[in-house]
Amino acid sequence: MPQDHRTITVSLTADPYPILIGEGLLGRLGSFLIERGFQSGTRVLVVTNPEVQGFHGAEALTGLESSGFVVRTLVLEAGEERKTPATVAAIHDAAFAHRLERSSLIVALGGGVVGDMAGFAAATWLRGIAVVQVPTTLLAMVDAAIGGKTGVNHPGGKNLIGAFHQPKLVLIDPRVLVTLPEREFRAGMAEVIKYAVIGDEQLFNDLEQAAERDPRGALASREAMGPELLQRLLERSAAAKARVVAADEREGGLRAILNYGHTLGHAVENLSGYGTWLHGEAVGLGMIAAGDIAVAMGLWSQADQDRQRRLVAAAGLPMGWPALDPDVVLTALQADKKVRQGKVRFVLPTGVGSVTIRDDVDPATIRAALAVAASNVVFR
Amino acid sequence: MPQDHRTITVSLTADPYPILIGEGLLGRLGSFLIERGFQSGTRVLVVTNPEVQGFHGAEALTGLESSGFVVRTLVLEAGEERKTPATVAAIHDAAFAHRLERSSLIVALGGGVVGDMAGFAAATWLRGIAVVQVPTTLLAMVDAAIGGKTGVNHPGGKNLIGAFHQPKLVLIDPRVLVTLPEREFRAGMAEVIKYAVIGDEQLFNDLEQAAERDPRGALASREAMGPELLQRLLERSAAAKARVVAADEREGGLRAILNYGHTLGHAVENLSGYGTWLHGEAVGLGMIAAGDIAVAMGLWSQADQDRQRRLVAAAGLPMGWPALDPDVVLTALQADKKVRQGKVRFVLPTGVGSVTIRDDVDPATIRAALAVAASNVVFR
Structure with missing residues (x-):
């Protein structure tokens, strides 16, 4: 065979x-x-x-x-x-x-x-x-x-x-x-982009090049993407996940980086009512917000944040969410499983392919990122 | 301290x-x-x-x-x-x-x-x-x-x-x-006796001697037993269980010996309706039945089976169960979690302090053991 x-x-x-x-x-x-x-x-x-x-x-x-x-x-x-x-x-x-x-x-x-x-x-x-x-x-x-x-x-x-x-x-x-409905395909692409940002610069570059080659949206549908790129994305993503899981089976440490985009993503998903956003859509928004927080904290560059934003847009994902009351969002964050001793943990990018985990994000910084997300600016 | x-x-x-x-x-x-x-x-x-x-x-x-x-x-x-x-x-x-x-x-x-x-x-x-x-x-x-x-x-x-x-x-x-109500104490003693039979001959001898010293029933209540023997039984039993669990955390093999007395015990417990028998009482009966099966298969001696029977009696445990339809019991055995590929596994004693696991027990032998149990003979 x-x-x-x-x-x-x-x-x-x-x-x-x-x-x-x-x-x-x-x-x-x-x-x-x-x-x-x-x-x-x-x-x-x-x-x-x-x-x-x-x-x-x-x-x-x-x-x-x-x-x-x-x-x-x-x-x-x-x-x-x-x-x-x-x-x-x-x-x-x-x-x-x-x-x-x-x-x-x-x-x-x-x-x-x-x-x-x-x-x-x-x-x-x-x-x-x-x-x-x-x-x-x-x-x-x-x-x-x-x-x-x-x-x-x-x-x-x-x-x-x-x-x-x-x-x-x-x-x-x-x-x-x-x-698979196209909207669900695009939602899945959010997680692919996640693996690129948290640990696979080559995958990020591949995605970026595919997006540039096909302005119609090579990342936004299975048909536009074609079987070869799809197979490669699946392999790279699965390998990335497998590495992290093998290093930290029960989410004791490293595995937390897989929650990139999920801290705010989950909160928004919950507050909007299940079904309003697909999980991947919420993660896409959460990654952009996390990127804004990282820029505000001086952890990564505005240029890289713009690259991430373009990738999320190229996958046809929503680029902004409804204006939610920041106080309600901050309260929802406290109820998240990922809270330890009352502190909210964020996975924040420090470069394309690397992230850090922080539990000292200033609520004012979170509010600012929420405001940007709610302004619904689309960079495509 | x-x-x-x-x-x-x-x-x-x-x-x-x-x-x-x-x-x-x-x-x-x-x-x-x-x-x-x-x-x-x-x-x-x-x-x-x-x-x-x-x-x-x-x-x-x-x-x-x-x-x-x-x-x-x-x-x-x-x-x-x-x-x-x-x-x-x-x-x-x-x-x-x-x-x-x-x-x-x-x-x-x-x-x-x-x-x-x-x-x-x-x-x-x-x-x-x-x-x-x-x-x-x-x-x-x-x-x-x-x-x-x-x-x-x-x-x-x-x-x-x-x-x-x-x-x-x-x-x-x-x-x-x-x-703790005395009936529940006695039910617990069935598991203590189980540890003695499956792997601790010294514990078996200690129990036997205590039973002989106090014909009123040193094994049948906390008061009669006294704090020193109780502490020792707890330590020996916990140590026995700890050894087996450490050797086989997820019940892949050795741990199955802890099911001594449980194969028929569970079946009888289920068929009689929850609450008729305390779990330990059913295990006591199950151990006696397993002992009879082991004797019938030539695995252990009638003398040791009598010693086990006396110990169960000395703990004030029931010595016989109601006559259940053997066909119903055999069917109930098939529904047990411990069944593998349709075969019923029995833990059978081969001596005081040692057991073997068999999945080839003849249904006729099981029927005979059930008949003895139902005859309700008490050896005290």
Whole structure:
């Protein structure tokens, strides 16, 4: 068989796992599982949502059953508002009905919501059974599916309930993105840009050049981008995430840099009501705001901040948010999971490809960045 | 300060933790936490049940607040029938209301149900915050509080939903057993006998001698036993559990020996309806049945089985169970978590202090052992 895909390993000490990236891999899921040591005859619960089931369910099922897996599929509505303990309970019920054992596995076939819920259900069924992540959105491919963060929402905030539970395998088939709405593709690009800013200057330059070559927006849709650049972005992003996760599996230190753009992003996402902004859109706005804060604190240059801003714009992401009451935003920041001893932590860029973590950002500086974001200036 | 207690370490590679055993330790919980590295000012949620709160809540609270911890107490009804995801949700709500952060901690003050639920809530809040186990029943002291198994029940079975989440500290104060009902004390003794049979011949001999010295039943109540023997049993049992857990944190192999008496015990417990038998009582019966199976398979001697039977009787534990339909019991065994690829695993004694794991027990042999158990013969 020709080498038609790339393998990136998440080098955890206890249980390293591969990320497979390549066109057309979905239909071969079963054979990859056999390679990973799962036995033919193993019971598999596929968790997915109606849309993904419609587009890709049959291919996944065939790919599993042809290798002898005993498959049941659970189709769940998977919006952010359904990401609750009640939905996890529904997955547990299906796990019981399908008689999953400790050697069985759950396949999460879908976006970040499916991955988070199915991963958490796997983490907590029989005190942890195997999960395989098969992300079907760009956002999930480059971020949520890698690294073992699973969880659901609590009325008090997003992802407050959850567990670290590393997958046994991550299978990324860019072909499934054909059916992804363009707005969601663009939202995923925010996380790609994040990896570039926090640790991959070469990726940043690649993105910048692609944006310059195609003023129509090479970064704003899968079609405009083409399969080669897409494959490369997926590989670079997955590798970046894998490096950080391997260095800091449980978010004790380094992994916090993955929250670049998320501190303000989460706050705005919450305050605007789930669904107003896609997560990636909020992160895009959060990165711009974090960049403004970094400029104000003398940590990085206005020139680099302008480059970042152009990249976010080239990906077709929103460039400004509604004017929110700064006091309300500052209060919301305090409720964030990332707060330690009452101090809000910001990941701030210090150059293209490097960031620093600070918990001493002056509230006045945050207010100023919010004001700029709310002025809605678009640099495209 | 005099050495007034014994420390046993659970030697996990990643995060070893101490088990402290000694009279009067409860009131010093706060200072032990400071020794473990928790900072004064840390937020603590104490989870307990109404009875334990009435007897020991004030002492625990004083012990924590005097070291500067910021404490909130959540009092929950904690019967087995309340060990559900809904109760975990109530603990999560309290965690949110008390603004627990990743550096905060949950103290489980109670029996196995409180420990399992509070431990699972801690495992799943903010993807895992610290938990400290302060067991108040003999059963929890020697078993549930040590080893990181946490979880709640699913309508389909006990503990199907859960996680491995090791505590940061286990504090065992035998003085709190003063308020434990005698029936529960005796149930706890079943697990002590379990440790003796599976791996501690000296403990078995100590128990046997105590039983012979005091025909009234030195093993059947805390008063008859006296503080010295009690302290020793707690230390030996905790050490036995700690050894097994350190060798096999996630129940991959060796840890399965801790399920001695549990295969049939669980089945009978489930079939009789929660609450008919205390867990320890069912384990006592399960050990006798497992012993009969081992004798039938030629694995151990009738003489040793009689010694085990006398010990269970000396602890005042029930010696027979109601005649259950063997077919129903055999079906129930198939639904157990411990089933692998459809095979039922039994832990069977091969001598006092050693066991083996078998998944090839003939159903006819199981039926015969059930028949003996149902004949209700008492050897005291």
